[in-house]
Structure formats: structure tokens, C-alpha cells
Amino acid sequence: MNLRTLFFLISLFVIQMVNSQLIDKNWVRLAATKDENFLKSPEARRIAENVLSYQKNNGGWEKNVPMHKVLSDDEVQKLLRSKNDFTVTTIDNDATTQEMRFLANVARFQPDERYRTAFLKGIDYLLKAQYENGGWPQFYPIQSNYSSHITYNDDAMVNVLFLWQELLEKRQSFPISIPAETFPEIQKSFYKGIDIILKTQYRQNGKLTVWCAQHDEFSLFPAKARAYELPSLSGKESATLVLFLMSLKNPSPEVIRSVESAVNWFKINKITGFKEVRIDGDKKWVKDLNAIPIWARFSDLETNEPFFCDRDGIRKKSYSEIGFERRNGYAWFTDAPSQVLEKYGAWKMENVKTLPDKNLYTVSKDGTGDFDNIQQAIDHCKSFPEERITIFIKNGIYEEKVKLHQWNTNLKILGESKEKTIIRFGDYFAKMDKARNSTFFTPTFLVEGNDAILENLTIENSAGEVGQAITLSIVANRTAIVNCRLLGNQDTLFLDQEAKILIKDSYIEGTTDFIFGGATAFFENCEIHSKKNSFITAPSTPKGSGFGFVFTNCRLTASEGLNEVYLGRPWRNFAQSVFINSDFGNHISPKGWDNWNKKEAEKTTFFGEFGNTGKGADLSGRVSWSKKLSEKEALKFTKKNVLKDELRKNWYKMADQK
Numbered sequence: 118m119n120l121r122t123l124f125f126l127i128s129l130f131v132i133q134m135v136n137s138q139l140i141d142k143n144w145v146r147l148a149a150t151k152d153e154n155f156l157k158s159p160e161a162r163r164i165a166e167n168v169l170s171y172q173k174n175n176g177g178w179e180k181n182v183p184m185h186k187v188l189s190d191d192e193v194q195k196l197l198r199s200k201n202d203f204t205v206t207t208i209d210n211d212a213t214t215q216e217m218r219f220l221a222n223v224a225r226f227q228p229d230e231r232y233r234t235a236f237l238k239g240i241d242y243l244l245k246a247q248y249e250n251g252g253w254p255q256f257y258p259i260q261s262n263y264s265s266h267i268t269y270n271d272d273a274m275v276n277v278l279f280l281w282q283e284l285l286e287k288r289q290s291f292p293i294s295i296p297a298e299t300f301p302e303i304q305k306s307f308y309k310g311i312d313i314i315l316k317t318q319y320r321q322n323g324k325l326t327v328w329c330a331q332h333d334e335f336s337l338f339p340a341k342a343r344a345y346e347l348p349s350l351s352g353k354e355s356a357t358l359v360l361f362l363m364s365l366k367n368p369s370p371e372v373i374r375s376v377e378s379a380v381n382w383f384k385i386n387k388i389t390g391f392k393e394v395r396i397d398g399d400k401k402w403v404k405d406l407n408a409i410p411i412w413a414r415f416s417d418l419e420t421n422e423p424f425f426c427d428r429d430g431i432r433k434k435s436y437s438e439i440g441f442e443r444r445n446g447y448a449w450f451t452d453a454p455s456q457v458l459e460k461y462g463a464w465k466m467e468n469v470k471t472l473p474d475k476n477l478y479t480v481s482k483d484g485t486g487d488f489d490n491i492q493q494a495i496d497h498c499k500s501f502p503e504e505r506i507t508i509f510i511k512n513g514i515y516e517e518k519v520k521l522h523q524w525n526t527n528l529k530i531l532g533e534s535k536e537k538t539i540i541r542f543g544d545y546f547a548k549m550d551k552a553r554n555s556t557f558f559t560p561t562f563l564v565e566g567n568d569a570i571l572e573n574l575t576i577e578n579s580a581g582e583v584g585q586a587i588t589l590s591i592v593a594n595r596t597a598i599v600n601c602r603l604l605g606n607q608d609t610l611f612l613d614q615e616a617k618i619l620i621k622d623s624y625i626e627g628t629t630d631f632i633f634g635g636a637t638a639f640f641e642n643c644e645i646h647s648k649k650n651s652f653i654t655a656p657s658t659p660k661g662s663g664f665g666f667v668f669t670n671c672r673l674t675a676s677e678g679l680n681e682v683y684l685g686r687p688w689r690n691f692a693q694s695v696f697i698n699s700d701f702g703n704h705i706s707p708k709g710w711d712n713w714n715k716k717e718a719e720k721t722t723f724f725g726e727f728g729n730t731g732k733g734a735d736l737s738g739r740v741s742w743s744k745k746l747s748e749k750e751a752l753k754f755t756k757k758n759v760l761k762d763e764l765r766k767n768w769y770k771m772a773d774q775k
Contacts, residue, residue: 172239514539559587597618653683709738
């Protein structure tokens with residue numbers, strides 16, 4: 118045997134050994150390999166032939182196909198006959214993008230025009246598959262099932278965006294030559310993809326959190342997939358989305374806010390002190406104080422609590438409650454967010470410029486302000502500032518719950534215009550499910566910090582007529598509401614006891630008890646609009662208080678057809694409401710007041726009137742226990758007397774300061 122023959126036999130043996138090893142390798146890993154020796158080999162070229170055979174005529178590939186397996190002649194012919202089977206083309210489970218990457222990697226060392234043609238067909242497929250809003254469905258052409266949703270599941274959509282990112286960065290240095298006119302299309306697709314990621318990030322009570330594995334392609338809300346994949350917040354898919362956003366150069370303020378919000382969610386909702394183990398082939402959940410942090414695959418959209426599901430689609434609190442097959446056949450936990458948290462520090466140092474403390478911040482929906490979210494602006498403010506801080510909100514509809522915490526004192530929330538700066542949310546009693554006190558969890562806007570001013574705003578509880586649903590809740594002292602619109606139904610405005618509150622030049626609407634609570638409040642030049650025959654005020658004034666609710670120079674209006682609206686009724690027995698020099702429509706009941714079926718309250722309440730005008734102001738039919746104030750008695754109810762405060766005697770004048 119000569120040396121040439123020996124070398125040939127040795128080479129053949131090595132190739133056979135390589136082949137036998139590759140056949141057993143995982144195709145996903147092989148598709149992404151950068152091993153130069155392999156990519157130059159005849160074996161890589163053989164696999165590339167398979168990849169070409171599997172590509173459909175629309176440019177896509179099907180999923181879960183081991184492209185590296187040796188194909189028989191019959192299998193190749195079958196593939197050729199199925200070139201127009203477009204029902205299987207997808208981006209799920211790494212399909213299409215991984216085949217394109219493999220062809221590009223091989224083409225770097227073994228150029229072939231067929232690889233370029235296939236790659237460009239793949240680009241065309243991905244561009245056509247994208248929705249106009251920027252998302253991608255799981256399968257394209259679109260199928261009439263859950264796969265039509267915008268699909269973050271198993272990183273399907275992000276894989277496309279990472280590919281686009283690489284093409285845009287490398288351009289002419291990419292191993293596949295791409296026509297110059299294609300790059301603007303890829304760039305447009307890339308930015309649309311970023312935009313839909315930002316738009317689908319879930320807001321929980323107005324705060325950005327993370328994402329669901331799939332979102333409805335029309336409403337953009339979290340959506341259901343398989344029976345055990347319910348709408349939820351996903352730890353796994355959200356981690357990859359954040360890593361993608363963190364990879365962007367010169368990130369926009371919106372991208373930065375998105376990343377920071379998601380990172381905050383990951384920090385709050387990590388699970389520590391527990392881990393998964395397999396005991397006799399079955400997953401168990403055990404305590405381990407040294408376990409690495411993990412996150413749930415599915416977390417509740419409102420409470421963030423992990424949940425689990427079997428094929429019956431019924432939520433469970435632990436996976437010990439679901440069957441063996443689903444418990445062990447699905448990844449219910451992930452450590453993927455750990456990678457985000459590891460990289461976050463360096464990313465923040467490079468990209469996030471901390472806003473200095475200042476006295477004016479701007480909130481804008483279009484990204485031109487310091488923040489695009491009101492609560493983020495409030496949370497950024499210095500605690501207990503000595504000088505007033507103003508948050509200026511540009512026109513727009515802000516769908517969020519807003520809270521001025523106790524430490525957010527001396528804040529002014531100033532809208533650009535009363536009609537067009539709208540803060541809206543829709544919580545209500547039954548939705549909150551907090552037992553008998555659920556009402557107080559419903560406010561769209563909650564003020565706990567003293568010395569606040571709210572001006573030029575529309576604040577709305579959009580729940581509709583569903584029972585108790587607070588629009589604005591004030592549980593702080595020395596609060597001024599100026600030139601605002603408070604929209605709601607039952608319990609629109611809650612004013613807590615022991616507080617002094619000024620409400621002027623504002624519109625307040627509601628149905629039943631829509632101004633209620635125990636505070637001392639002075640209403641000046643306001644329109645009080647009743648939407649049904651019911652009760653305007655329901656004071657719970659504490660015993661011994663000098664004043665309750667005082668309305669001066671106000672207008673009482675109503676929806677058409679109303680004729681039995683009462684000025685008030687006592688929520689508690691020492692209730693106080695007084696109307697002075699106000700205009701009453703004919704919707705006001707001749708009786709004026711109601712005792713709430715509490716006869717004893719007639720002796721302790723103080724419901725009074727003086728100098729009012731209009732068809733509803735006739736006192737002749739009033740209940741005997743209400744008060745017809747004299748001019749001298751009415752002089753007691755001045756703004757200065759009602760709102761005086763020992764700490765800051767003329768604090769209410771701040772509402773007139775521009």
C-alpha cells in the first residue's frame with residue numbers, strides 16, 4: 118500500500134468519524150457554530166445542501182428539523198415535492214433564522230450563489246411576515262389559531278431582530294452580499310420591531326413591568342397560547358427582550374425606561390431560597406437557602422404571583438397541584454433574568470444619566486420630556502423637599518394609577534390644559550376584591566403627601582357604573598385642586614378626615630355620594646354635576662369639627678330628566694355640608710337632604726344653606742332638621758375660617774400662585 122492510498126484511507130476514516138459525531142450533535146448548536154475547520158469541511162457543505170432542500174419556496178423553513186441528518190434519495194425527493202407547503206414555515210423554535218445564519222457561516226468559507234439566493238429569500242420571507250405594527254406571528258402565512266399572536270415565546274421574534282441588527286451593523290462585511298436597496302427595508306423593519314416591544318410592555322397600575330410570551334396582534338394585550346399558557350408576565354421571554362434592548366447603541370429615553378422598569382420587576386419578583394430537584398423522576402420544589410435566584414415562567418398580571426396550569430387550563434398556585442406529565446414536561450421556572458441583572462450595572466453606567474434634583478420636571482407621551490410616565494416622575498422627586506417641585510404634564514391620555522406618597526410633599530402636578538391632560542384608570546370595588554374596604558383601593562389618583570397642588574388636569578375613573586369607584590382620593594393635609602375635571606360615577610371624590618382641602622374652579626361629576634369623607638373642604642366656583650337621581654355629598658365629619666364640606670359660589674347641574682337629587686346625607690352622624698351663594702338647578706329635591714334612614718342623625722348633623730339661587734334653591738319644602746342660615750351665621754363660612762391651619766395659617770393662598 119503506497120502512501121497516497123494510506124492517506125486517502127485515513128482521511129476517509131476521519132470524515133466518517135466526524136460524520137458519526139455530527140449526526141448526534143444538536144442542530145441548534147451546529148447551526149450557530151463558528152468553528153472554521155468545520156465550516157470549511159465537505160460535511161458543512163453537505164449539511165448546507167440539506168438546508169437548501171428544506172427551504173420552502175416562500176423563503177421560510179419549518180421547525181424542529183435536524184438539518185444535519187443524512188438524507189436518503191427518497192427523502193430528498195419528498196422535500197422537493199413539498200416546496201410549496203407553506204403551512205409549516207415559521208420563526209418558532211429558532212426556525213428560519215438559524216438556517217439563514219448557517220448558510221451565511223458556510224458561505225464565508227465556501228461561497229455559493231445558491232446560499233446567497235436562499236438567504237435573500239429568507240430575508241424576503243421575514244419582511245413579509247412582519248405585521249404593520251412591528252410584531253411577527255409564530256407562523257407565516259398566518260394561521261387561524263394562537264400562532265397569529267405577536268410571538269415572543271421561545272425568543273421567536275427577538276431572533277429575527279438580532280439577525281437584522283447584525284446585518285445592519287456588518288452590512289458589506291457580512292458573508293452574504295445583500296443588495297443596497299434591501300437595507301432600508303431591514304432598517305424600517307428593525308425599528309418597527311423595537312417600537313412594538315415598547316408598546317407591548319405591560320403596565321400594571323400604570324407602571325411598566327415586563328412582557329407576556331405572546332400578545333394579541335390587534336389589542337397588544339397579553340394573550341393565551343396553549344391551554345396551559347395563559348396570559349401572564351413571563352420571566353424567560355422577558356429576559357431576552359431586555360437583553361436585546363440593552364444591546365441597542367445610543368438607546369432612546371423610551372428604551373432606557375423600558376429596561377429600567379423591567380430590571381426593577383426582575384429584582385422585586387425573583388424567587389430565592391428554593392429550587393427544583395428531581396426525585397425518582399419527578400420534579401419537586403424544595404427549600405435551599407443557597408439556591409440561585411429563579412423566576413416563574415408565568416406570573417399573574419396584577420399580583421405578580423407565580424401560577425401553574427395543566428392541560429385543562431385551570432390555574433394552580435403550585436406545580437404540585439398539576440399532573441405528572443405537565444409538571445415534568447414543561448419548564449416552569451427560569452434563571453434567564455440573572456444574565457440581565459449581571460449586565461445591567463455596566464449598561465446603566467454607560468447609558469443612564471441620572472437626572473439632577475431640580476424644581477421642574479416634564480412628563481410627555483412623545484418622549485420629549487424627562488419622563489413619559491407620571492408615576493415615574495413622582496417617584497424620582499426628592500423626598501420632603503423644602504421648596505415646591507412642579508411636575509408639568511403635557512397633553513395626552515395617561516392610562517395609569519398615580520400616587521403621591523407621604524414623602525412626596527410640596528408637589529405641584531400641573532397639566533398643560535384641563536381638557537387635554539387626562540389621567541385615566543378603571544379600578545372599582547368588585548375588581549379590587551379587598552373585602553369590605555375595597556373602595557379605598559380604587560382611586561385613579563391618590564394624594565398622601567401634604568401641601569400638594571393639582572391644576573389643569575382631567576382625572577377620570579373609567580370603570581363606568583359598576584358601584585364604588587374613586588377618581589381622586591385625598592388623605593393629606595393642605596391640598597389644593599384648581600381648574601380640574603373629576604370624572605366618575607359613585608364615590609368620585611374621597612376627602613379624608615382631619616385634612617384641609619381647597620377645590621376651586623373645577624368640575625366634579627358623579628352619581629351617588631360622589632363627594633364623601635370626613636375632611637374640611639372648601640369648594641369655590643365649582644360645577645357639581647349629578648348624573649342620576651341620588652345624593653351629592655356623604656360627609657363623615659368627625660364629632661367636634663368646626664366645618665365639613667362648604668360650597669360657595671358653585672353651580673349645581675344635572676343630566677337631562679333628573680328631578681330628585683339630594684344635597685347630601687350623613688355617612689356618619691356628625692356630618693356637615695353647607696351650600697352658600699350657589700346656583701341650584703331644578704333637579705334638586707324640594708326636601709334637600711336625606712337622613713340615610715338614621716333618625717338619630719337628624720339631631721347631630723349640620724346641613725345648611727344660605728343665599729342660594731335657582732329653581733332648586735327654594736327652602737319652603739326642606740326637611741325640618743336642616744339649617745336655614747342667617748346672614749350672620751353664613752359669615753362664619755369664609756375661606757379663611759374654614760381652611761385656617763395652625764402650622765400654615767394662609768396656606769390656601771398657594772393655589773393662587775402661578
